[in-house]
Amino acid sequence: MKQINYFLLLFVLFGSSYAVAQNQEFEDEMFKFRAIETAVWAMPMMNFKTYRDALSDNGVGYNDVAYNSKIQNWKFQTATPNNTTPYIHFYWNVKDEPIVIELPASEEGVGLFGTFMDAWQRPIDDVGAKGRDAGQGGKYVIVPENYDGPLLQGAYTYVQRTNNGFCVLRPIIPNANQENVDKATALTKKIKIYPLSQAANPEKMNYVDIYDKNLECTPVMDKTIYKEIHEFIQEEKVEDMNLAFMGMLKQIGIEKNEAFTPDERANKIYDEAAPLALEYLINQYHRKLNPWMYEGKKWSVLVPTGSFETDWTYEFPSHFDYNAKGALYYAIITSIKNYGSATFYVDLAETPDGQWLNGSDNYKLVVPANVPVKNFWAVTTYDLETASYQRNIDKSSIDSNMDKVKKNKDGTTTIYFGPKPPKGKESNWLPTVEGRRFFLLFRFYGPQKEVFDGSFELNDIEKIK
Known part of the structure; x- marks a missing residue:
């Protein structure tokens, strides 16, 4: 009987602790799987966020226009850019009111072409020489969902599903010699972006030359990506289609209107999960x-x-x-x-x-x-x-x-x-x-x-x- 009690005691002491250890290991694995899925799901908006933040770090704010006075070099760290035309960048936010974007008409030897996108990188429309205005130029009004206020007569009007939006334009030029790049710069400085309330008298535009500046626009796939995701969740809408994902994010410490306070265990798993998500992608x-x-x-x-x-x-x-x-x-x-x-x-x-x-x-x-x-x-x-x-x-x-x-x-x-x-x-x-x-x-x-x-x-x- 004493021997039986001894084994029972060993089971209680060590068997239960083994079960606890197994349970913790299982919980950690689930946390990691969810963190990997979160990074995969969030990649489109993280691609936008790091792009916007890199521009902001280099003096390009909302409704400003960034341009390259020469063909961009390797310091423009974004996903698969080309180096045959000097990129043009701008971003906006329609949370408080609609935004107006004026694009100039094509001129001899130079035009513009690109796509308006929302924060999830869903296209709003192609614009410019090969887009909606067919190179004739025009005004575009972008409004938030459920907007019922005034519009702008004669303007192309679109509803944007997110608060944030952006555009990457490419000048259409015969080749990338400096004369053509200079023509592209001159045309770029005719772009205007302003709130709809300023349509009668827009404020002076800010054009920023970002050539040869360090633009770190690619998401860093380590534990910091989860802090970035949390930050962007706070400033963006949560659409119905993403409610299930919000439930998954909550399980790994990311929640709208709540602080982001990962402990040592969470940070360790984040650091393991993010590189795995990148390799998977x-x-x-x-x-x-x-x-x-x-x-x-x-x-x-x-x-x-x-x-x-x-x-x-x-x-x-x-x-x-x-x-x-x-x-x-x-x-x-x-x-x-x-x-x-x-x-x-x-x-x-x-x-x-x-x-x-x-x-x-x-x-x-x-x-x-x-x-x-x-x-x-x-x-x-x-x-x-x-x-x-x-x-x-x-x-x-x-x-x-x-x-x-x-x-x-x-x-x-x-x-x-x-x-x-x-x-x-x-x-x-x-x-x-x-x-x-x-x-x-x-x-x-x-x-x-x-x-x-x-x-x-x-x-x-x-x-x-």
């Missing part, structure tokens, strides 16, 4: 969701299935595909509603045997002769984790307009990638960062039917010594 975007462009090759289209069908919202009648949307906005900063007509991009992140492209290795890409484009083609390198320019590297693109790029005798063009250029091939070389993974976007500017009907194909990348 990378894998989903480059390997799972985007359809392959060519059978048996590693080039994929830019966007997951469902973008055009849902007008880039991924809001289907039966569900909200937050997974596809999160993956998409890991990789791009803004969508274009008529993507595929003016430009078309394809993505490559792997070797033919399925290995991530590594900046420590050397590769070559043979671009076929006679690429079917009306304007030109370009290939650009990006860091795999940030989806932005590789840091401290100014040369990130080669395009068919570059005089120094050498063609082969058969009309093809061989482009080299690696930490050091092959001897005598410097003009056809794009540098990479040792120890960092990278990927490519190939852009067709003015794509012709052969890009889409299967009669033209890009080659896979080849690893070389």
